[in-house]
Amino acid sequence: MQKAYDPESFETRIYEWWEKNKCFRAEDESKKPAFAIAMPPPNVTGALHNGHALGDTIQDALTRWKRMSGYNALWMPGTDHAGIATQMVVERHLAKQNIKRAEIGRAAFVQKIWEWKEKHGDIIMTQKRKLGVSADWERSRFTLDPGLSKAVREVFVSLYEQKLMYRGTRLINWCTRCQTALSDLEVIPTERKGNFWHIRYKSADGKVTLVIATTRPETLLGDTAVAVHPEDGRYKQLVGKKVKLPLLNREVPVIADAYVDKDFGSGALKVTPGHDFNDYDLGKKHSLPILSVFDKQGRVNAEGQQYKGLKILEARDKVVTDLEAQGLLERIEPHTHSVGLCQRCDTVVEPMISDQWFVNVKPLAEKAIEVVRRAEKLSLAEVDRRDDAIKIVPEGWTNTYYQWMENIRDWCVSRQLWWGHQIPAWYCAKCNEITVSREDSTKCAHCGGSELKQDEDVLDTWFSSALWPFSTLGWPEKTKSYRTFYPTSVMETGFDILFFWVARMIMMGLHFNDGKVPFKRVYLHAMVRDEKGQKMSKTKGNVIDPLDIIKDYGADAFRFTLASMAGQGRDIKLSLERIEGYKAFCNKLWNAARFALMRLGFLEGELPPGLKVIAAPDFSVITQGKPLEEWITSKRKHFHPINQWILARLDLATERVNVAMEEYRLNDAAAEIYEFVWHEYCDWYIEFSKELLNSHQEETSVCLMHVLDQALRLSHPFIPFVTEEIYQSLPERPGVKRTEPLMLQAFPKASKASLTEESESVGMWKSAIEALRAFRGENNISPKARPKITYEVMASEKHQAFEKGAPYIRALAQLESLSEEKGSSRGDAAVGEVLTRDVKFYIPLKGLVDVEGELKRVQKEKSDTLADIEFVKGKLSRESFIAKAPQELVDKEREKLRFLESKVAEFDRALDRLGRLK
RNA sequence: GGGAACAUAGCUCAGCUGGGAGAGCGGCGCCCUUACAAGGCGUAGGUCACAGGUUCGAUCCCUGUUGUUCCCACCA
Numbered sequence: 003m004q005k006a007y008d009p010e011s012f013e014t015r016i017y018e019w020w021e022k023n024k025c026f027r028a029e030d031e032s033k034k035p036a037f038a039i040a041m042p043p044p045n046v047t048g049a050l051h052n053g054h055a056l057g058d059t060i061q062d063a064l065t066r067w068k069r070m071s072g073y074n075a076l077w078m079p080g081t082d083h084a085g086i087a088t089q090m091v092v093e094r095h096l097a098k099q100n101i102k103r104a105e106i107g108r109a110a111f112v113q114k115i116w117e118w119k120e121k122h123g124d125i126i127m128t129q130k131r132k133l134g135v136s137a138d139w140e141r142s143r144f145t146l147d148p149g150l151s152k153a154v155r156e157v158f159v160s161l162y163e164q165k166l167m168y169r170g171t172r173l174i175n176w177c178t179r180c181q182t183a184l185s186d187l188e189v190i191p192t193e194r195k196g197n198f199w200h201i202r203y204k205s206a207d208g209k210v211t212l213v214i215a216t217t218r219p220e221t222l223l224g225d226t227a228v229a230v231h232p233e234d235g236r237y238k239q240l241v242g243k244k245v246k247l248p249l250l251n252r253e254v255p256v257i258a259d260a261y262v263d264k265d266f267g268s269g270a271l272k273v274t275p276g277h278d279f280n281d282y283d284l285g286k287k288h289s290l291p292i293l294s295v296f297d298k299q300g301r302v303n304a305e306g307q308q309y310k311g312l313k314i315l316e317a318r319d320k321v322v323t324d325l326e327a328q329g330l331l332e333r334i335e336p337h338t339h340s341v342g343l344c345q346r347c348d349t350v351v352e353p354m355i356s357d358q359w360f361v362n363v364k365p366l367a368e369k370a371i372e373v374v375r376r377a378e379k380l381s382l383a384e385v386d387r388r389d390d391a392i393k394i395v396p397e398g399w400t401n402t403y404y405q406w407m408e409n410i411r412d413w414c415v416s417r418q419l420w421w422g423h424q425i426p427a428w429y430c431a432k433c434n435e436i437t438v439s440r441e442d443s444t445k446c447a448h449c450g451g452s453e454l455k456q457d458e459d460v461l462d463t464w465f466s467s468a469l470w471p472f473s474t475l476g477w478p479e480k481t482k483s484y485r486t487f488y489p490t491s492v493m494e495t496g497f498d499i500l501f502f503w504v505a506r507m508i509m510m511g512l513h514f515n516d517g518k519v520p521f522k523r524v525y526l527h528a529m530v531r532d533e534k535g536q537k538m539s540k541t542k543g544n545v546i547d548p549l550d551i552i553k554d555y556g557a558d559a560f561r562f563t564l565a566s567m568a569g570q571g572r573d574i575k576l577s578l579e580r581i582e583g584y585k586a587f588c589n590k591l592w593n594a595a596r597f598a599l600m601r602l603g604f605l606e607g608e609l610p611p612g613l614k615v616i617a618a619p620d621f622s623v624i625t626q627g628k629p630l631e632e633w634i635t636s637k638r639k640h641f642h643p644i645n646q647w648i649l650a651r652l653d654l655a656t657e658r659v660n661v662a663m664e665e666y667r668l669n670d671a672a673a674e675i676y677e678f679v680w681h682e683y684c685d686w687y688i689e690f691s692k693e694l695l696n697s698h699q700e701e702t703s704v705c706l707m708h709v710l711d712q713a714l715r716l717s718h719p720f721i722p723f724v725t726e727e728i729y730q731s732l733p734e735r736p737g738v739k740r741t742e743p744l745m746l747q748a749f750p751k752a753s754k755a756s757l758t759e760e761s762e763s764v765g766m767w768k769s770a771i772e773a774l775r776a777f778r779g780e781n782n783i784s785p786k787a788r789p790k791i792t793y794e795v796m797a798s799e800k801h802q803a804f805e806k807g808a809p810y811i812r813a814l815a816q817l818e819s820l821s822e823e824k825g826s827s828r829g830d831a832a833v834g835e836v837l838t839r840d841v842k843f844y845i846p847l848k849g850l851v852d853v854e855g856e857l858k859r860v861q862k863e864k865s866d867t868l869a870d871i872e873f874v875k876g877k878l879s880r881e882s883f884i885a886k887a888p889q890e891l892v893d894k895e896r897e898k899l900r901f902l903e904s905k906v907a908e909f910d911r912a913l914d915r916l917g918r919l920k
Numbered sequence: 921g922g923g924a925a926c927a928u929a930g931c932u933c934a935g936c937u938g939g940g941a942g943a944g945c946g947g948c949g950c951c952c953u954u955a956c957a958a959g960g961c962g963u964a965g966g967u968c969a970c971a972g973g974u975u976c977g978a979u980c981c982c983u984g985u986u987g988u989u990c991c992c993a994c995c996a
Contacts, residue, residue: 007958191994198996216996229996266995273996280996340994398924402991405923409993497991533932535989566944569934573989577932579945586944586958597955665936673934673943688955778950779962785951816953873940882976891939 003605003731007592009556009585013723017131020726025745026136028076030482037073038490039065040471040521041137042503043145045084046119047091050129052530052538052576053496055548058135059564059720060527060668061494065136066719067663068491070749076487077136078474080143081123085463086180086346089421092118108420115421119144129549134557134722136745141483143474145466146423153473154423154466155440157514162427162438166362167415169427169436173275173282174414176354177344178300178314182418183358185462186411187502189342189351198337199322200268202330203228206244206253212237213332215267217339218274219325220318222247223306224295225254227273229284232258234269248330249321250307257288277353294355314352359416359425359459366509367407373512373519374400382523382665389489389518392508395525395666399497406501413506415462422460429455468506471520478514490521492666497526525666527568533577546576558721559585565720566672587676588724591717594684595728598706601695604733619703621735629737630708635753642698643806645705647761648687651678652709657752659716668720675717683713686768693813707735712750766800766840767807773838774815780859781851788816792823792844800840831919835912837905857916864909867902874899 004011020026028038039061044054061077069075092115093103103111127142143150161167175184199219202211214228228245230237237256244253254273261284262271275285275292285292295305302309302317309317325331342351377391378400385393394400416425427436428443432451437443445452466473471493475484489511493504504524511520531537532544539545551560555578562584567574599605603618625633638649655678662671687709694702711732718725722745729744738747774791783789793808795801805822812820827833827844834856836843847856874895877883884892 005955007956191992214996218996261995263995268996271996278996280994339996396925399991401923405992500991529990567933573926575932577945580932582958583944586956589958590956593956593959595955600955667936669934670936677943684956685960692954775961776963782950785953785961870940877940877977880976884976886976887939895939 003592003596003599003728005596007589007724009558009588009723010553012727013132013134013552013557016723016726017134020136020743020745021131021139023743025743026077026138027140028138028487029074030486032074032486034072034074036076036486036491037065037068038076038078038487039492039494040474040490041077041079042493042495042499043080043082043143043467043470044126045087046081046123046126046144047084047088048081048126050126050133050548052546052548054126054130055133055560056527056530056564056568056574057494057496058130058133059561060525060568060666062133062135062722063561063565063668063719064492064494064663064666066722066745067749069136070715070718070745070747072748074486076138076141078141078143078487078490079127079130079135079137079139080470080474081126081145082463082467083119083144083146083422085417085419085422085460086182087463088115088119089419090180090346092421103420112420132549132552132557134561136722141474145463145470149476150466150469150473151423153469153477154461155426156478157465157469157510158426158461159438159440160514161361166365167359167438168362169357169359171355171357172360172412172414173277173279173353174356174358175342175351176298176356177347177349177351178298179347179349180344180419181298183356183414183416184344184351185414185464188345190345191340192343193338194341195336195338196341198267198335199325200332200335201248201272201325202332203245203248203270203272205240206246208246210240212240212245212270213268214270214272215335216272217337218277218318219321220302220309220314221274221277221295222272222321223250223302223309223317224274224276224293225272226275226285226290226293227254227288228256229259229262229271229273230256230269231262231264232260234262234264237270248328249324255290257284257290259284259288276355279353282353292355296352296354298354300352314350358414359427359457359461360412360414363410363413363509366513367410369512369517370505370508371404371407373508374403385522386491389522392519392521393523395523399500399524399526403500403505407505413462415465416457416459417462418458419460422463423466425457425459425461427457429457431455464502464506467503468510469514471507471511472515488515489519492523492525493521494525494527496529498529500526523666528573530564530574530576533575535573535575546578551578551581555581555585556588556723558588558724561722562587562672562720565668566676567669569667569669587680588721590680590684591713591721592724592728594679594688595710595714595731597688598710599731599733601692602703602706602733605731618733619700621704621707621733624700624704625736627736630704630711630735631737634704634708637701639758641701641705641760642694643760643763643803644687644690644694644810645698645701646758647764648682648705648709650758650761651682652712652750653752655682656712656716656750660749660752663719672720675713675720679713679717683709689814690810693810697809707732711738714744715747715750718744760803763800763803763807766804766838767811769838770804770807770811770841770843771814773836774811774817774843777834777836777845777859778816781855783850785816787850788818789845789850790819790821791817791846792821792827794823794828794842794844796840796842804841829915831915833915835908837908839901842908853916853920857913857920860909860912860916864906864913867905867909871899871902871906874902 065075065077096114158167175189177184196217198215198217200213200215202213204211225247240256241258244255247254273281273284275282275290276294293305295302296314297303300314302312304310309320312320344351373390373392374394377385377393380391382393385391394403427438429436430446430449430451431453433446433449435446435448437447443454446454471490472488475481475487477484507520536544559581563581596605621630638646655674658674659671691702691706714725714729726744734740795804808820823844832847834845834847834851836845878895
């Protein structure tokens with residue numbers, strides 16, 4: 003081991019060693035219980051961001067923990083072809099070389115994307131390796147792999163056969179820049195400042211004028227009605243009559259519908275079924291004609307007569323100008339409203355009538371609701387045991403999930419792109435019918451014609467992602483992998499893709515796997531923000547690159563930070579200071595290990611002169627060939643209290659870590675590990691051991707090594723690199739071969755041995771040390787001073803237990819000597835007194851402390867204690883408390899009061915003494 | 921409009937089913953003490969957003985108010 007902790011010097015080496023030794027591999031067939039996580043597939047164009055880092059840290063910690071706990075653990079990796087995103091990236095890339103998609107044609111363009119993918123597609127996976135991701139890389143899948151494509155076709159065709167997939171002419175979201183249809187989810191409603199234009203419409207006979215208000219005046223070119231509320235007196239006489247559309251002079255009917263809000267705007271609504279979703283529904287209801295006035299490029303078509311060829315916004319300006327010129331514009335009022343923007347390119351999305359493929363998801367959604375509802379009444383453990391329930395954590399998201407599922411609308415799955423799964427539907431030139439088929443079709447299923455043309459469109463990227471948990475396992479084949487790992491154990495991902503992905507996986511998973519859920523738990527992690535709580539974005543320039551963090555602090559420190567902050571349901575504000583703190587933790591562990599190894603003689607050459615090195619113990623001789631843990635278990639009852647104490651603390655920490663991990667409370671597990679390693683093992687046990695090794699060498703050597711070994715195992719899921727590096731430096735010992743990686747060792751399980759009476763006396767020693775240190779600190783006694791102190795144990799039954807600790811208290815409190823008080827100091831004015839619960843210490847003040855300072859200290863202690871007494875008295879004086887609180891608690895409070903009062907008496911004596919001295 | 925979450929020490933956050941509030945970082949004081957100055961020891965700092973209610977007792981449970989954030993639906 004190197005002297006300094008330097009993660010950069012070993013993380014890459016360790017990772018390569020694991021990979022070379024196939025440590026990440028899961029078995030298709032195994033006697034071990036299965037545990038599986040499907041990794042959310044990043045886009046092939048992606049680069050690792052902090053969201054990935056958080057998810058990967060959580061998933062990796064869970065996988066490593068399960069793997070070490072005896073599970074056949076599979077973490078299934080892969081990448082997503084990400085239709086629009088990838089096509090855009092490569093298009094931009096080609097544009098730099100002056101190559102245009104339209105010019106080179108579909109086949110050549112798709113070829114170019116594949117080339118790009120081969121070259122750049124694995125970058126993110128390389129980055130994930132830096133984080134320590136222990137996924138089974140040999141199983142990596144890509145959504146356009148032959149196997150996954152087969153699954154996509156199977157699902158498409160089955161849905162078609164079940165009449166859940168259909169082609170229809172509907173109003174859909176159209177991005178005029180991407181030139182494709184979008185699903186509802188891909189449209190982001192965004193607040194925009196605009197205007198409310200109030201326009202005068204005249205009745206056909208020219209007698210009546212009514213005013214309608216609109217945010218999109220250009221759409222009047224496509225109006226096919228004006229709607230008013232049936233009970234609106236202002237317009238009642240117009241219902242059923244016609245009004246003249248301004249500018250175009252086309253006549254449209256006035257219809258009445260309760261959908262119209264009398265009090266909004268002018269109470270009259272222009273109806274444009276061809277370019278507005280609400281108007282579309284209204285139009286359907288009233289059998290209005292549906293007019294398309296914009297083309298796919300977002301220009302006015304021939305329907306718009308004199309406006310033909312203008313872009314939508316140009317048409318808006320022109321329409322407004324013309325209305326004004328004709329005196330038909332009553333007024334313009336600024337108005338903020340929301341417009342739908344394309345998720346990928348921020349272009350305003352236009353509702354358009356178009357032929358597209360849709361999935362009728364309603365029937366699938368009902369089942370998807372059921373499985374989540376079922377889990378509400380079940381515990382996590384129960385959910386894990388079955389395959390028909392899904393628990394969503396944090397639970398707050400279930401309501402959102404239900405709400406979305408209950409109001410779900412048909413899913414538009416066709417996209418006018420080239421990169422993706424081409425839709426397996428063929429159109430017959432002869433009879434115009436559609437043939438949908440698992441195999442590439444050459445013959446029309448309806449007329450037998452052979453002139454077929456495949457649908458040009460591809461499927462929404464999320465269509466193939468929806469199959470991810472089973473398509474990656476070989477479905478539709480019932481492979482061994484599939485049988486072993488489906489349903490998977492947990493889906494861990496960001497809440498932002500709950501609908502895009504999680505909801506759809508649940509629907510598809512249930513539908514195509516005999517009602518079995520795709521995963522038993524859904525764990526939604528928070529969003530990683532910058533330290534001010536702002537979303538990280540390139541335009542804001544506040545992006546912290548995870549790779550930079552790893553370079554500066556090491557992957558372990560970063561992982562430990564993320565795990566510590568992964569508390570459920572809250573955004574994470576990433577701060578570098580916090581990461582630095584956890585790097586210090588890794589450093590602490592590193593140095594603790596170096597101490598143990600050096601002190602036991604396994605690590606040479608760095609000890610300062612004067613420190614006694616123990617000849618390296620041969621553990622196999624000490625334990626007679628038994629593994630350390632087994633030997634400890636059989637002997638621990640007879641160990642020195644300090645060793646019993648650390649073993650008990652280890653049991654407690656182990657128990658807590660396992661419980662927290664079961665519930666995926668990684669932050670609690672991380673905190674427990676931090677506390678145990680630093681504040682129990684390092685601060686106390688190692689310090690005690692310096693003295694203890696002088697007298698109880700064998701058992702202490704074994705405990706020092708064993709507890710370190712167990713601490714490394716407990717920490718490994720969070721900080722895999724540093725723990726592995728240290729572990730490989732530990733000496734040979736029974737039951738452990740040095741060449742075996744830590745990541746494949748057994749995760750600790752708490753032994754049943756509880757806190758023994760012996761180990762409890764260590765608590766008494768610790769508080770004695772703390773009290774003496776505080777005395778020194780408060781009185782500014784030089785750390786170099788070595789006072790001679792005497793003690794008196796108040797309760798005689800504790801006398802022996804305390805006495806046993808004297809050498810350790812002497813060592814840790816830096817005393818010259820600690821001996822029992824024989825009466826010489828008692829009552830001596832020049833002797834200070836320090837009280838703990840069980841013991842009183844007498845400290846000679848001469849030359850150590852100035853009397854004034856000590857007086858102050860005692861006075862402060864006394865007044866603190868008096869305040870405590872007031873509090874307890876207040877409690878005990880309430881009769882209702884005595885009557886209704888549990889007897890146990892009342893007794894405890896009374897006992898506390900007695901103790902506090904005796905303390906005050908002691909302080910009074912001390913003050914009296916000090917006063918005399920002055 | 922509907923739903924969810926959050927408000928705790930200067931900062932970032934823990935606090936499980938209600939019994940006198942914790943950590944990390946930062947501050948202050950003393951120490952380069954023999955694994956670790958990325959360290960050690962000590963110490964200061966909080967009417968747990970506000971107002972009610974339930975209870976012997978509320979940071980914790982209930983109601984309301986205020987503030988922040990997010991999701992869904994969008995009255996043109």
